[in-house]
Amino acid sequence: MTQQATTWRRCRPAILGTLLFVMMTGCNEEPRIAQYEVPREAETRDFRRLGAIILFQDKVWFFKLDGPQKSLADEKDRFDKFVQSIQFSDKSAEPSWKLPEGWRQEPGDGKFRFATIRLGPPEQGMELTVIPLPRDSEDWLLKNVNRWRDQIGLAPIRESELAATTKKAKIDGKEATLVDLLGRKPRSKMPPMGQVARAEPRARPQAAAEGGPKPSYELPPGWRPLRPKVSPFVRQLLSFEVGEGDKIAKITATPAGGDLLSNVNRWRRDDLGLPETTETAMRRELTKLKVAGVEAFYVDLHSPQAATRILGVIVPLREDRGPQQSLFFKMIGPADLVSEQKRNFDGFIRSFRFGDDGK
Amino acid sequence: MQETAIPAGPPSSVMTPSPTPQPRRREEPLMFRLLKPIASLRLTVWLFALSILLVFFGTLAQVDAGIWTVVNHYFRSWGLIWVPFQIFVPRDLPVGGGFPFPGGWLLGGLLLVNLLAAHAVRFRISLKRSGILLIHSGLIVMMLGELFTGLWAVESRMTLAINEKANFIENSRANELAIIDRSDKKEKVIVIPDAILRNQKLIQSAELPFDIAIDEYYVNSALVGVKPEGRDMPDVMPGSDLHYYKVAHRSEETGVDSNARDDIPVARVTFKRKGTEEKIASLTLSPWFYPNTISRQIRFAEQNVSVDGKTYVLEFRPQRIYKPYTIQLLEFKHEVFEGTKTPKNFQSRIRLIDAAQKQDREVQIYMNNPLRYDGETFYQSSFLQDDSGTVLQVVRNPGLLIPGWLLPYISCAMVVIGLLIHFGVVLVNFLQKRLAV
Structure with missing residues (x-):
């Protein structure tokens, strides 16, 4: 009798362990369709x-x-x-x-x-x-x-x-x-000064899933950094705005494909409502410059009534800097504001570095 | 029949070779005899060897499969698993077949039984043995901790815009199809777990206002842009960013991909009138169209299906777990080091409202300062575009008596203390012997 009790005492942990093990095997719940009611949030549409x-x-x-x-x-x-x-x-x-x-x-x-x-x-x-x-x-x-x-x-x-x-x-x-x-009343989309960072989404659209070195530049006074736009078609590298109220100019840097002419024509047609130009005419209007050690092109375009002006810099990209052919810098806005900001834009372009090898 | 007489007197030397009688062997109890083979050290070594192999197979399998697929298939498995030969050879050399192998929980369970049996059969409680006992107890706690985590831990998220309230969290590893009737003051919601969509061809249920045929289902997908010309195509959805998108299936995210994200499924579904073949609508459903999946960067048009004059909104979304309390985001702070974009602090000021527990208080959640409430821990995890809101990671890791998240810490502490005691005792014994000599 005493021996049996000792044996039981000795074996108890093992038996309990085995029991726990067997119990756990039956723990998997079958998924099933459920139904419930939740109170509706009163929507404030005013x-x-x-x-x-x-x-x-x-x-x-x-x-x-x-x-x-x-x-x-x-x-x-x-x-x-x-x-x-x-x-x-x-x-x-x-x-x-x-x-x-x-x-x-x-x-x-x-x-x-x-x-x-x-x-x-x-x-x-x-x-x-x-x-x-x-x-x-x-x-x-x-x-x-x-x-x-x-x-x-x-x-x-x-x-x-x-x-x-x-x-x-x-x-x-x-x-x-x-x-x-x-x-609902629109919220100002502009982030506060100096607070630009990308929200890391749970998952990003496919075209946006890229990493890479961060470029460096000098931010001209009055320029406000914006969140670069990312969609399957456009992935802006940088985005800024300058100006007040209705007088706002936007500055973007976007890597994109396509040849020089088609991109200049896209700006002329879509942004300024100008007729498309030819290769020869375009080349006449281009000026050459160096951006981060790379030979680039500078264009200056006005809309017909000279209300809107675009300053553009197109930098051909090295193959290892991405699949896109060129990096497009663009400042678009009311002509007088763009004229005011031209010095800043030119300085910004001069200060730009890709950040991958210091150039 | 002649009887054989047994001679009386002392036994002859011929019949008993040993003149001294052998002491009677003490009979071991049945349970002891049964446990002895289970407690075998050889079995321990075999189980350890199999565990090492299993970890190796699981690692190789992550070349093609996602980490959670591997964890669930190879490690969190009670029975025998199937290991394909393909994982051992380059993928461009197709090889069929495979072999069965014990799953992780089966091996862990056997190791646990083996260890407990060994204690029942071999080990005695003594000061000398206390270190070993503590080490083994630590290992048991560790194994049980993993078991509890595997069985009950849930990782979820709570996404809140500023001023938004929510009384539910969203499971990060399970999705559901919600069929929502908003015609009344209350939302009537029918939810179909992802597992049913994945495994059934036709879903029929008394709760459902229609039958659902699953034409196609893929574990993973990608959101891809469509040019404006394609905007009228049936599966194309307009996004709030004025682009058009569709969801295309793609292979599962693998464990070796450094950019791997959670798998996001896609299902092509046909809604049919109950009990008939009459088609009501055909839609492509995916959590990609649910705003929280992409941190509300793009919103999509609502998907719905109408039957018998009633419109049901469809949301393929992370599984919602409703809570008896509500959290409201009051403020979100995103501070950077001056003159840089380097984040210094992300902080959510929230209001916790639990009428039943008479709670209504403000809480600050930031790095290393999570909110622990009602078995859940809310960590600051991410934020919405333009700092317009916060994303909190919500972890529930229940144990039996102690919270599950504490178990690994306790087990490690037990093992460390056990090792110190064990080697301490050995050292003292050694020194005593040296001194005696």
Whole structure:
């Protein structure tokens, strides 16, 4: 009897261990379909955007009225009447309209913004802007509706959903797309000074998954670093902006493929609305310079009314610096601001180093 | 029949070669006899050798498979696993076949039983042996710790924009298809675990408003850009960055790839009217379209399916684990060293609200200062674009009596102390003998 008890005492850990082992083998849970209810978060959609998008000749005219939903509700009828009153002059290729009572028109900036119209008390921040942009792509309508949606925190829609989420109307005989969106007040997208760092996403789109040495440069005064844009088509290396309010110039450095001519023509066509140029004509306008020890090309382009100016530097890339053929530096913005900043841009280009071998 | 007489008197020398009677052998109890082979040291050596081989096979397998696939298949496995011959030869030389091999938990379990049996059969508790006992106990704690981690530990994330509240965390290693009915004041959610999507061709359930046929399923995929001309193609989704994307399947991320990320699956799914072959919609679903997957850098159009006048939103997303408390991000700080872009500090100021526990307080989460609450540990992990929010890593590692994350520390401490005691005792004995001589 005593011996049996001793044996049990001796063997107890082993038996318990085995039991635990056997128990664990039965622990795997079968996945199954589950059902539950969660209270819905009350969405705060209190910011309204009324808009009209009208294509006239080669430009798309954007009439956009933003404001708090409550205040804008009273202005909706007046906005509709305002839109109905828009007329385009074939001569000047510009629109004109009848201003509703109480609305105050301010002149445009002569650059991007054609006109600004303020309504209601200033603290409500209701503002109607009129901006013409070149029709830059086939999907211009969807792209711009989605751009507006994104600005006020709404998910993008598919082309097939355009008809259900927007209205078509005839304004001065032209086809117009009317938009009425309810979302959240746009947040300033600009990060605070000196605080630029990339959020490390859980996973990145394929084209963005690249590493590499970090370039160095001297940041000119007043230039604010921005988060470089990364998409499957564009992977900016650097991005900055300079200027205040509506007068902003953007500076980017983007590695890209394609030959010199096609890229210069892309800037001329897409950014400035200029006709494409030829190889010989382009070569005449190019100046040569050295960037980080590499022979590069400098272009200086103006839009037809000289409102917008582009300073561009194209640096051919060595094969080991990536699959792209060239690094494109570009400063684009209101012509007077770009002229002011030209010295800074040139200094920035001179100070640029790839960071891989000190050059 | 003649009876054989047994002669009386002292036994003859012929019959008993030994004149002295042999002492009667003490009979060992049955359990002892059963345990003895299990406690064999030879078995220990064999099990260790097999474990080393298993680690080797698991390492080779990571050339083609992801680290978690290998961990689950080779190491966290109770039975026999299949080791393909292909892992031993260059991949451009295709070789078929393989061989069975004991899985990691099976070997670990056997080692545990072997060790416990050895203690039951061989070891005696004494001061001299206390070091060994402590070392072995430390090893047992270590093995159990890994078992508990494998069985119960969950790694999740919580993504919050500034002012956003959440009462759920998202599992980093499991996905689910959520079918959400938002027609009421409450969201009615039906969730189908990823494992069902992966293993079933047709999903039929009383809970579902339709049948779901899984036409294709891939463990991993990539988000690829589509040129604007392709925007009308059925699987193409517009992104908030004004580009168009689709999800293309790709091979699993491997353990040897230094840029490997988590695998993100993709499923091509056809929704059918219940019990019929009538097709309602056909969609490509992937967690790529769920904003938190790419730290909310791009948002995608909502995917939904309508049946009998009701619209259900579809989200293929990380598995949600709801909590009895809510966390709100009040502020996110991203400080850099002056004049540089080098991060100095990432810090989330959050509000923890748990009505049942009467908790409503502010907590600062930053490096080496996680929030531990209700069995979960929230670490500062990442942040959203333009510092607009935070990503917290949430780790749950429960043990039986002590938290699971403590077990490796305890086991290491036990082994170290055990080694000190054991070698200390040996040293003292040696010195005593030397002195005696």
